[in-house]
Amino acid sequence: MLKQLSTHIIQHLLAQNEWAAPMLQPFASKSVQLNFVLLKTSLIILENGSLALAGETNVPDASITIPPSLLLRLMAKDETAKLQIKVDGDTHLATALAKVLSHVRWDYEDDLSKLTGDVSAHKIGEFSRNTASTVKDTAINLAEMLSEYWQEEKPLLAKKRHVEQFNTEVDTLRADVERMEKRLNKLANKLSTTPDPNNPVS
């Protein structure tokens, strides 16, 4: 039941994103295993460029592993986090699939319009987008407010310029220590090559 439902949802999303099928079609009959936190599943590319869950005995041609530590960075759209996603096997195939999966968008207004009609669906979509935007702005404001409170009023967090100043001081100290170490070495060498005035034979 889960396989049938998942495959139906995936195929519905791909049907809404018509650009995806031509990208996947060259890899027809190949499969990719996705390892993402607790989710471990394999997707197979069909001959019409669509996707389905793979069967019980499928041997994947490639695998994509996303460590849990990358989750928040990926959600924050950190481009450098994408470089840390582990890809094994056929990298062309895995890259094509990852590209499709990361760009697929659910056109919920289109689905809703079949139930409520175009105008209502658009209004509901507009309301949802505005609400989501307001929630996002509120969350950012709240985070900034807490950050400011913990930096200025009750300093639990370090300010950026303080951290930078501290880093500069650490760099200067490290350079000074290195310089001093070189001087000490030089001095030790000089002492070892100078003859001892109390023992001119040695």
Add this chain to the structure above:
Amino acid sequence: MTTEHNTHFGFKTVAESEKAKKVADVFHSVASKYDLMNDVMSAGMHRGWKRFAVSVSGVDRGDKVLDIAGGSGDLSKLFAQKVGAEGQVILTDINASMLGVGRDRMLDAGLNVPALQCDAERLPFPDNYFDCVIVAFGLRNMTHKDRALAEMQRVLKVGGRLLVLEFSKVWQPLSKAYDVYSFKLLPLMGKLLAKDAESYQYLAESIRMHPDQETLKQMMIDAGLSKVDYYNLSAGVVALHKGYKT
């Protein structure tokens, strides 16, 4: 002198030459109420299984599809919508009564799907012709499954897919309950709804005699198909096998 080989007909052993006739009798008997019984027996799930088979077939507009043992034409109807006017779906069945039901339904639905009575062990089609061949709930009734699978492989194009949707080996913890359902409840429902307990007794027995998931997978590989994989549906009550001609 020739020796006659035996095969199974449900739990009975019969001569190979007799099996086709006995299977034909069963389906002549149930044809008119076949879909009603399928709905009752599977609680409507057979429609979901068939839709899933179509969704993993990868069939696209313009493709050629062969529906073997297609009977009442459920799958042909779904595939005809997928391939569109530029594609081709052919409905076949060895049983004239079942095929008649399917042919009439296609006509009533305004679909251009030719219906052809033929034996799956001797398909009247050229080599490398179809993009997809499907047999749903039909393979277990065939006398020589290996010959039938080889024929299906022959008519597929290179890159074409063979899909076999068939009852299979249920998940072990459910097997006891499934046995009670199959051998007690199923013939009773057949008696009440189709006035034919014996035919439904045969259906239950033939399901048990059919190869399990792994055996059928190996049979498909032996028939020349590759990348064979299967899906267990409804805890293995049904399995969908898919293989490619390469």
